[in-house]
Amino acid sequence: xxxxxxxxxxxxxxxxxxxxxxxxxxxxxxxxxxxxxxxxxxxxxxxxxxxxxxxxxxxxxxxxxxxxxxxxxxxxxxxxxxxxxxxxxxxxxxxxxxxxxxxxxxxxxxxxxxxxxxxxxxxxxxxxxxxxxxxxxxxxxxxxxxxxxxxxxxxxxxxxxxxxxxxxxxxxxxxxxxxxxxxxxxxxxxxxxxxxxxxxxxxxxxxxxxxxxxxxxxxxxxxxxxxxxxxxxxxxxxx
Numbered sequence: 001x002x003x004x005x006x007x008x009x010x011x012x013x014x015x016x017x018x019x020x021x022x023x024x025x026x027x028x029x030x031x032x033x034x035x036x037x038x039x040x041x042x043x044x045x046x047x048x049x050x051x052x053x054x055x056x057x058x059x060x061x062x063x064x065x066x067x068x069x070x071x072x073x074x075x076x077x078x079x080x081x082x083x084x085x086x087x088x089x090x091x092x093x094x095x096x097x098x099x100x101x102x103x104x105x106x107x108x109x110x111x112x113x114x115x116x117x118x119x120x121x122x123x124x125x126x127x128x129x130x131x132x133x134x135x136x137x138x139x140x141x142x143x144x145x146x147x148x149x150x151x152x153x154x155x156x157x158x159x160x161x162x163x164x165x166x167x168x169x170x171x172x173x174x175x176x177x178x179x180x181x182x183x184x185x186x187x188x189x190x191x192x193x194x195x196x197x198x199x200x201x202x203x204x205x206x207x208x209x210x211x212x213x214x215x216x217x218x219x220x221x222x223x224x225x226x227x228x229x230x231x232x233x234x235x236x237x238x239x
Contacts, residue, residue, distance in 0.1 A: 100146025128164025138177025176204025193219025
């Protein structure tokens with residue numbers, strides 16, 4: 001049963017905006033995690049994403065187990081490759097990098113993940129992943145060896161997102177990249193949200209509550225905060 005995804009669909013239908021905090025196991029200090037979790041509990045977060053471009057699998061397991069024991073929010077994997085899959089999470093964003101043409105990130109990693117996923121109870125959510133140019137090279141660009149889509153070519157981005165929906169993706173994720181200089185343009189969020197009928201996730205380069213709200217207003221259904229929260233766990237406490 002696709003409970004997490006169904007809840008996202010219900011939220012979209014009710015115009016209830018969702019927020020995910022992305023935690024990168026390679027960046028999180030386990031000694032500081034208890035305090036970080038308390039901050040998550042008092043934040044407006046509805047989901048936790050776990051993953052990064054380069055992560056050791058044992059770190060993912062350790063982080064997910066720690067979270068599952070202490071936080072009731074759905075924990076979804078956001079993996080760069082099959083080695084980052086933890087069987088202890090609630091679900092996985094099964095990411096296909098539609099913005100690039102590297103076959104490893106379009107299908108190969110997915111094929112290799114199947115034996116692991118078949119033995120798991122993870123809710124698998126097919127996600128079309130679009131990397132958007134953000135003012136500099138990001139970790140996703142380096143690791144995937146793909147170029148992001150031009151931030152000024154709205155039609156190309158919209159067509160790519162719609163192609164993802166036609167292919168059967170259940171979510172579309174517009175990503176500027178971890179620590180991006182520039183967030184996904186608001187006009188792009190609006191254009192894509194009008195083009196597709198499935199939920200739209202937006203992340204990367206969002207550094208304030210005002211920026212989150214602007215993305216929501218533009219049409220994002222779920223906004224992801226990563227680096228900004230990692231660097232300042234009081235992120236949501238400022239007025």
